[in-house]
Amino acid sequence: MTDPDRARLLFLHDADVLPGPVGALxxxxxxxxxxxxxxxxxxxxxxxxxxxxxxxxxxQYYLHELxxxxxxxxxxxxxxxxxxxALEMAVRxxxxxxxxxxxxxxxxxxxxxxxxxxxxxxxxxxxEVVALGWANPAxxxxxRMPGLPKGLDDGxxxxxxxxxxxxxxxxxxxxxxxxxxxxxxxVLDLPTLVIAGSHDRxxxxxxxxxxxxxxxxxxxxxxxxxxxxxxxxxxxxFAEAVLxxxxxxxxxxxxx
Amino acid sequence: MKLFHFTEMPYPYVPPxxxxxxxxxxxxxxxxxYDPVRGYELYQRYLDEYELADELGFDLMVNEHHxxxxxxxxSATLSAATVLSRTRNGRVLVLGTxxxxxxxxxxxxxxxxxxxxxxxxxxxxxFVRGVQGETFPSNQNPVHNMEMFTEAHDLIVxxxxxxDLFSWEGRHYHYxxxxxxxxxxxxxxxxxxxxxxxxxxxxxxxxxxxTLCNLLGTYPDTAKSFRLYRQTAIAxxxxxxxxxxxxxxxxxxxxxxxEEARRVGEQLTWYLKQxxxxxGAANPPGYSSTAAAVAxxxxxxxxxxxxxxxxxxxxxxxxxxxPDTVTAQLRRLYDETGVGNVILMNQAGxxxxxxxxxxxxxxxxxxxxxxxxxxxxxxxxxxxxxxxRDTQPVETVLASALS
Numbered sequence: 001m002t003d004p005d006r007a008r009l010l011f012l013h014d015a016d017v018l019p020g021p022v023g024a025l026x027x028x029x030x031x032x033x034x035x036x037x038x039x040x041x042x043x044x045x046x047x048x049x050x051x052x053x054x055x056x057x058x059x060q061y062y063l064h065e066l067x068x069x070x071x072x073x074x075x076x077x078x079x080x081x082x083x084x085x086a087l088e089m090a091v092r093x094x095x096x097x098x099x100x101x102x103x104x105x106x107x108x109x110x111x112x113x114x115x116x117x118x119x120x121x122x123x124x125x126x127x128e129v130v131a132l133g134w135a136n137p138a139x140x141x142x143x144r145m146p147g148l149p150k151g152l153d154d155g156x157x158x159x160x161x162x163x164x165x166x167x168x169x170x171x172x173x174x175x176x177x178x179x180x181x182x183x184x185x186x187v188l189d190l191p192t193l194v195i196a197g198s199h200d201r202x203x204x205x206x207x208x209x210x211x212x213x214x215x216x217x218x219x220x221x222x223x224x225x226x227x228x229x230x231x232x233x234x235x236x237x238f239a240e241a242v243l244x245x246x247x248x249x250x251x252x253x254x255x256x
Numbered sequence: 257m258k259l260f261h262f263t264e265m266p267y268p269y270v271p272p273x274x275x276x277x278x279x280x281x282x283x284x285x286x287x288x289x290y291d292p293v294r295g296y297e298l299y300q301r302y303l304d305e306y307e308l309a310d311e312l313g314f315d316l317m318v319n320e321h322h323x324x325x326x327x328x329x330x331s332a333t334l335s336a337a338t339v340l341s342r343t344r345n346g347r348v349l350v351l352g353t354x355x356x357x358x359x360x361x362x363x364x365x366x367x368x369x370x371x372x373x374x375x376x377x378x379x380x381x382x383f384v385r386g387v388q389g390e391t392f393p394s395n396q397n398p399v400h401n402m403e404m405f406t407e408a409h410d411l412i413v414x415x416x417x418x419x420d421l422f423s424w425e426g427r428h429y430h431y432x433x434x435x436x437x438x439x440x441x442x443x444x445x446x447x448x449x450x451x452x453x454x455x456x457x458x459x460x461x462x463x464x465x466x467t468l469c470n471l472l473g474t475y476p477d478t479a480k481s482f483r484l485y486r487q488t489a490i491a492x493x494x495x496x497x498x499x500x501x502x503x504x505x506x507x508x509x510x511x512x513x514x515e516e517a518r519r520v521g522e523q524l525t526w527y528l529k530q531x532x533x534x535x536g537a538a539n540p541p542g543y544s545s546t547a548a549a550v551a552x553x554x555x556x557x558x559x560x561x562x563x564x565x566x567x568x569x570x571x572x573x574x575x576x577x578x579p580d581t582v583t584a585q586l587r588r589l590y591d592e593t594g595v596g597n598v599i600l601m602n603q604a605g606x607x608x609x610x611x612x613x614x615x616x617x618x619x620x621x622x623x624x625x626x627x628x629x630x631x632x633x634x635x636x637x638x639x640x641x642x643x644x645r646d647t648q649p650v651e652t653v654l655a656s657a658l659s
Contacts, residue, residue, distance in 0.1 A: 120536075122536060122540070122541055123392075123534060123536040123537060124534065124536065125534050125535065125536070146535065146549065146550075146553055147535070147553050154547075154550045154554075157549075157550050157553055158546035158547065158549070158550055159546075161541065161546040161549040161550065162546050164541035164542070165399055165541045165542030165546070167541065168397060168398060168399045168540070168541040168542050169397070169399045169400075169542065172395075172397040172398070172399070173395055173396075173397060
């Protein structure tokens with residue numbers, strides 16, 4: 001049964017993250033109606049997604065799904081790749097959402113043409129992604145990549161390769177961003193929380209902070225004990241920050 | 257049997273520690289390790305060798321790779337133009353233009369037509385998907401590699417054979433007005449060659465009746481790949497493919513004694529050094545099936561690179577020895593696979609120009625005439641690869657040495 005007074009939170013997952021309510025999301029599900037869908041083309045072959053060639057296609061798909069389902073406006077959240085999808089959705093139809101939470105999102109190129117703003121997650125070995133993505137790489141969990149964790153069967157790794165192929169299909173060039181998205185950020189006028197981990201070297205915190213500065217009314221919060229996956233690495237702080245934000249308490253973070 | 261001379265034109269002067277630090281000689285190695293003067297000398301030397309090979313009666317092959325110290329050919333069509341203007345007799349095989357990595361198929365159609373037109377039809381036109389790592393220099397989406405290959409091919413053939421102005425709004429390529437000048441000298445277009453081992457590509461090549469080239473496969477793997485081709489061609493209603501529809505590339509060195517041939521020929525294995533590319537580069541996302549990607553993850557691909565010298569000779573990948581030995585290897589290759597074109601990679605690493613020239617001269621004197629008659633009367637022969645003698649089920653070939 002859905003409680004009409006409970007906030008509804010749609011959380012869009014990142015590349016390389018296990019399906020479902022991982023880390024802090026499991027705890028959040030006690031307090032909000034949480035949905036963590038698997039993006040089409042991830043985890044299994046998806047005929048529909050074969051024809052897509054941009055993150056905007058994924059955003060369009062989710063907006064259409066929400067429209068079909070109706071109901072109260074959800075809080076929209078996304079991490080990394082999912083943050084990019086969330087931004088694409090918001091610039092297309094922000095009236096549909098109660099708020100926007102972005103965790104170190106890809107999608108917007110902010111710096112110079114020779115600055116590598118996003119680590120090459122489609123080239124680097126899993127150990128390199130972990131080293132760049134975690135404050136404490138030894139604590140890594142909740143991720144799935146080709147060959148990571150070790151000892152899985154071929155089918156599991158085939159699914160991880162399928163995920164990689166889907167990311168390549170959607171975001172190969174320009175790499176992990178779409179210049180069209182930046183052009184429309186100025187239209188956004190939603191309560192927005194941007195979260196980064198101080199140790200994130202996949203998308204550096206400077207990038208997330210700068211992005212928050214481009215989003216009207218956005219708050220920026222940085223977790224010193226986290227890398228790219230604060231919902232996995234510092235789940236309690238993450239859950240508290242998101243709950244405060246979606247419940248309107250907004251006790252954390254500095255307005256940009 | 258026709259023999260082609262080929263060198264990848266390597267730049268052999270990169271310090272080993274630089275090679276180690278940059279995970280090999282390809283795609284990600286900074287060009288500060290290239291010396292312009294030594295590079296000039298290498299180009300002249302390699303082109304002189306092409307010129308000699310042509311005078312000795314070989315056909316010639318050029319290719320291209322990018323951002324690589326193991327190949328200084330940067331455009332197969334540029335190399336072909338250079339080799340054509342230095343030679344008079346041999347056919348120049350462009351194997352090949354990596355279609356998915358070139359921005360404009362129309363420009364490829366123009367360049368090949370130009371080469372063919374100005375040489376009175378000395379061009380064999382090879383199209384390739386580009387090995388996996390080429391994805392990074394070109395930055396073309398690996399997911400679309402095969403689709404771009406076939407669409408670019410379709411557009412190029414249309415540009416050569418459709419003599420009206422036409423438009424093309426495809427999945428990957430968009431032109432409102434296409435009319436390529438010049439037309440190729442060979443009509444309707446130069447012979448098309450394709451290299452590859454994946455089932456999809458072999459079947460596609462067979463269905464079009466193009467020449468299929470296997471690079472550095474073992475005798476049995478090459479035979480399997482060619483059997484798949486023959487059976488697909490027959491099923492598509494084509495006549496039984498003869499030896500001219502097949503090509504094979506091997507590393508080659510001959511000398512007057514086995515010892516001398518081995519002493520020099522061992523340097524050819526420079527080309528087979530195990531790469532240290534990341535898995536993401538050796539197997540970019542979506543380039544091949546997820547099953548093939550897992551095989552790569554498990555270290556099951558590129559097995560050839562781990563073979564010993566003796567094994568490489570036994571498998572026919574290294575054609576090394578006296579002229580009699582190499583002639584026997586080529587006979588065996590013909591007997592087991594029915595191949596009619598053999599591309600000899602006569603140089604690798606630091607092999608000197610004199611070593612290459614000596615080998616070319618000996619090959620021309622003793623091996624070329626001995627193997628030339630192979631396959632001329634193939635329809636009268638009772639060989640194991642003839643379609644009506646082939647009753648085994650077709651198997652897919654996994655291993656490519658070249659990723």
